[in-house]
Each structure stands twice: as structure tokens, then as C-alpha cells.
Amino acid sequence: MKKYFFTLISILLLTVSCTGKQGKEDAPTLTVTIEPLRYFTEAIAGDKFQVISIVPKGANPEIYDPTPQQLVELARSKAYLRIGHIGFEQAWAERLQANTPKLPFYDMSQGVDLIHEIHPHAHTHGNIDGVEPHIWNSVSNARIISSNICKALSEIDPDNQTYYQTRLDSLQQVINRTEREMQSYLTNADYCFLIYHPALSYFARDYSLQQISIEEGGKEPSPSHLQELMKTCKQKQVRVVFVQQEFDQRNAEVIAQELGLKIVPINPLSYDWNKEMIHIAKSLNKKQ
Ligand SMILES: [Zn+2]
Structure with a gap:
């Protein structure tokens, strides 16, 4: 009986390893x-x-x-x-x-x-x-x-x-x-955008856009920095502020409220790299 049992087990193991797709x-x-x-x-x-x-x-x-x-x-x-x-x-x-x-x-x-x-x-x-x-x-x-x-x-x-x-x-x-x-959206897009954490520096360089970050040297902005930012945003006719779930959003909301900007959540750490890049470009299109 014992012998049969072991044989059965080894047959099972053999079957598993044979049918187990080399995937x-x-x-x-x-x-x-x-x-x-x-x-x-x-x-x-x-x-x-x-x-x-x-x-x-x-x-x-x-x-x-x-x-x-x-x-x-x-x-x-x-x-x-x-x-x-x-x-x-x-x-x-x-x-x-x-x-x-x-x-x-x-x-x-x-x-x-x-x-x-x-x-x-x-x-x-x-x-x-x-x-x-x-x-x-x-x-x-x-x-x-x-x-x-x-x-x-x-x-x-x-x-x-x-x-x-x-x-x-x-x-x-x-x-x-x-x-x-991306280029189809960027042919008629804002040249300047606001972002909490400056994750889009290389994207901005690729298309000669200007990224303005709310974060100041990696820290929360001071009230005077916020005032300065709002002035710059008005001058450059910024319409969009990007926020990322890993970082603070409160300051972005304050500025958005004050200047009537559109808050756009982005996820530059997403697995779906291509979708995310298109989403970012599309958000800057003037018709969006
Ligand atoms: Zn970062």
C-alpha cells in the first residue's frame, strides 16, 4: 500500500512537471x-x-x-x-x-x-x-x-x-x-505649466516647454514663494497644474483656486508609460 502511495505521488509530480508549461x-x-x-x-x-x-x-x-x-x-x-x-x-x-x-x-x-x-x-x-x-x-x-x-x-x-x-x-x-x-497635442498647447514636484523636466526640455515647480528645493513652498509663483503663472498664462499622489496637493489647490487653474492628476510612476506621456501632452492642449 505504502509503495503504491509513493508511486502515485511520483507519477503526480512527474505529470505536473511535464504539463507545467515552460512559461x-x-x-x-x-x-x-x-x-x-x-x-x-x-x-x-x-x-x-x-x-x-x-x-x-x-x-x-x-x-x-x-x-x-x-x-x-x-x-x-x-x-x-x-x-x-x-x-x-x-x-x-x-x-x-x-x-x-x-x-x-x-x-x-x-x-x-x-x-x-x-x-x-x-x-x-x-x-x-x-x-x-x-x-x-x-x-x-x-x-x-x-x-x-x-x-x-x-x-x-x-x-x-x-x-x-x-x-x-x-x-x-x-x-x-x-x-x-504627443506632438499632435503639443502643436497647439501651453508652453508653460505648473507642477507640484518637478517630475517633467526632461519632457519640458524635449518640447521647449517651461516647467514651474511649486515645491521649493524639495520642500513645501513658503508664503512668499507662493506669491511669487502666482505672479509668474499670471504672466505666463498658465492654465494647468499637475499633481502627483505621492506628494502634497494642498498648495496646488490653493493656487488653482486663486487663479482658476485646472488641476490635472498625473502618475509619472505608472507602469503604462506611453498612456501617461500622452495624457500629460493632451492636458496641455489648448482645446482640452
Ligand atoms: Zn521626483
């Missing part, structure tokens, strides 16, 4: 920092890797601390892809590398023309090097980030280099379509 669930993992980077990485990795972002939905990547469970997951990963200069990475990169010395780290900001902040957002960004960290909110940077991902994956898994290159080409098509749609 994405069995694929090795890659860890990335934020959701938009997971979007690009999954697009290129296809079914060859599972991609985990270390900063969960709704958390602020500028001050995030990983959980012990995440450190274990990271140690099991094939590689870590960082976006580049976000606070979490600056605070944790050395410790993570010390913790998992054999894990390859790749910097996705390589080749991006970085904006160096005159007044680093030390408070919210924990930013030591003074680099404007939100590089992914830009179509031109997205192209560079995507080819960096393709390069990294081809190095980690050279056998599938052609596979990654083909998927990179498709992703570049998506990025091109996203840009065309």
Missing part, C-alpha cells in the same frame, strides 16, 4: 527600480525573464526603503537595472551591491544628456549628485533607456541577442507612435 513563471528574474522601467524591460525581455520593480506602486522612489523579502528576491535575480539617479538608488546602491556582490548592476541613464540641478532637491530626492532624476518622462530618453536595456539583456543572455533586438525594434515603434500622438 514566464519559470523564467529567471530581473530587478528594476520603478514601474516605468519594468514596462520597458518587460517589453524587451518577453518571456525570457520575469521583471520585478523594487519600489511598489504608490510608494515614493526618492525615499523608499526595501523590505528584507525584497533583498532576498534581489539576491535571486540575474541582474539589477537602475534608472540612474533616483533617491532610492543613491541611498541604497552601495548597500545592495555589498549585499549581493556577484549581481551585475546596470545603469539605464548611460548616454542620457542629464540635467544638473542648480538647487538639488536634497529633501525629497535624497539626491547627492545633483542630477535631475526623472529621466524616463521623456520620449528621447526612453529610446536611450530601451537600447540600454537591450544591451544589458544581450550581455546577460547572449544566446537570445536577436530576440531582444527584435523586441527592441517593436518597442521603438511604440515609442515613435507615442511621440507622434
